[in-house]
Amino acid sequence: MDYRQKRKLSFLTIGLIFLLSGVEYAVILPTIWRYLQLLEAPPYFLGLGLSAFSFSGLVSGPMFGHWSDKTRTTKNIIIFSNVFEIVGNFMYFMGYSKWLLLSSRLVAGIGAGAGSSIFGFLTCTTLPDERARVFAAVMACRQAGLLIGPAFNIFLRLCDFKLGPFVVNKYTSPGLFMCGMWVLMQFAVMVLYWDIPPLDSFPEQNMPLRELRGEEDEPLVNLEDENRAAAEDSYGLVNPEQTETQFSSELPPSPPDSPSLDTSDPFQNFSASQEFLREEVVVLLTAQFITLFNQTALETMVTPLTQKYFGFGELGNSVMYSLCGVEVIAGFFLVRWLSRVLEDRVVLAVGLLICSGACVWCLIFLANPQGGFAFELIEFIIGVFLQLLGLPFVAVSQVSLFSKVTAEKTQGFSQGVRRSVGGLATILGPLWAGGLIGNLYVMLGMMMLLLTLIMIMMVLSYEKLVEPPRVEHAQDSENGG
Helix, strand or coil: CCHHHHHHHHHHHHHHHHHHHHHHHHHHHHHHHHHHHHCCCCCHHHHHHHHHHHHHHHHHHHHHHHHHHHHCCCHHHHHHHHHHHHHHHHHHHHCCCHHHHHHHHHHHHHHHCCHHHHHHHHHHCCCHHHHHHHHHHHHHHHHHHHHHHHHHHHHHCCCCEEECCEEECCCCHHHHHHHHHHHHHHHHHHHHCCCCCCHHHCCCCCHHHHHHCCCCCCCCCCHHHHHHHHHHHHCCCCCCCCCCCCCCCCCCCCCCCCCCCCCCCCCCCCCHHHHHCCHHHHHHHHHHHHHHHHHHHHHHHHHHHHHHHCCCCHHHHHHHHHHHHHHHHHHHHHHHHHCCCCCHHHHHHHHHHHHHHHHHHHHHHHCCCCCCHHHHHHHHHHHHHHHHHHHHHHHHHHHHHHHHHCCCCCHHHHHHHHHHHHHHHHHHHHHHHHCCCCCHHHHHHHHHHHHHHHHHHHHHCHHHCCCCCCCCCHHHHHHHC
C-alpha cells in the first residue's frame, strides 16, 4: 500500500471519529436532562454535566498533543483515548446515581482531547495549500454527526428491557449505543489508520510530495541539474524554484515508508511565551474564543426563545436543529471551495463580518421582537441563518491559519492549547447566556463588543496573518557551519 492510499484511509478514519463525536453529542444531549431528573439531581447538574465534558477535554488536549509531538505517532493515542470514550459512555449507561452520571461525562471528555493530536497529524501530513480544505471536510463530518444523531434517538427511545442487572430504556440506551459505536471505532482505527510520516520528513524530490503537488507531469530536468540540486541540498541550500522539478523519475526515489525522520526532541528549544504570545497567534486564539463563546451563548438562548415566542416543542426544535445542521454542512463545503481561491485571512475576515452582521441583526430584531408571529419568525430565521453562515468561515480559516503560524514540530501541543481555549469558551458561553435569558440586550451587547474587539485586532494584525517563510534545513546548515 503506497503513501497516498495510507493517507486517504487515515483521513477517512479521522472523518469517522469526528462523525461519531457529533453523533454522541446529538444522542446524549436530548435525554440527559430528564435522565438527571430521574436520578433526583438538582437543576444545576445539567450545566455541570455539559461542562464536565468540555473541562476534561480542555485539560487532556494539550497532554495528548504533547505526547504525539514527542513520539511523532498518533494511532496509539487515538486507541488509548477511545478507551475513555468507551468507559465513559458505559458509565453513562449504568446510571445508578447523579454523581456517576457526572463522572461519566468527565471520563468521556478525556477521550475528546485526542482531537489535538489529530489536528497536529493533519497539519504535518497536508500541504499548506490544501490544509483548509481538509480541515473543512473534517469539521463537516462532525456536523453530519450532529445532523444524523437525532435519527438514532427514534429507535433508542423504544428500548425497554433488561441486560443482566442493567435497565435499558430511552435514557440509558444512548450510553450503551455510543459505547458499542466507540468499540467498533477501535477496530476501524486498528485496521484503517496509519501513522504515516510527516511530509517534511521527505526530500522535495520524493514521490509522495510530487504526487500531492500534482507534479507527475512536470518536465524532467537533466542529470547535471539534478546533481547540482542534490549537492546544494546536502549543505542545506534549497532553491525553491528547483524543488518543484528535482529528480527525474528514472532515478529511484526514497521509499515512502523510510523517510528521514527527525528524532530530536521537538520541545528542546521550545518556549511557550515565544510561541503563543506572538501577535498573530494571540489574534487567532482570541478569534477561537470569541466565536465559540458567542456560538454556545446563542445555542443556550435559542431554545428558551423559540418556546417563549413560537411555542416550539421537541419536534419543532428537532426540525430547527436539523435545518441548522444542513446549513452548517453546506457552509463548510462552501468554505472548502472558496479556500482554493482565497487566502485564509480573507476567509476569516468574511466570516467575522457575517458574524458581526448577525449579531447586529439579533440586537435590533430579536432582543425585543415586535410585529406578530409571522414577522417575528422571519426575523428569527434570518438571524440564525446569518450566525450559522459565518461559523464555518471563521472555524476553518482560524484553524488553518493557526497551523501555519505555529511550529509544525510541536503542532499537537499547539492544537491542544487552541482547543483548550475553545473548551473554555464553550464552558463560559452557556454560563453567560443562561443568566441573561431575560435581558437579551446585555447578552447580545457583550457579544457585539467581543466581535468588535476581534475585528479591530484583525485589522491591526492583518499583514501578519500569513504563513511565515520556511527555512529548509536551517539547523543542518548551522551544524555544517
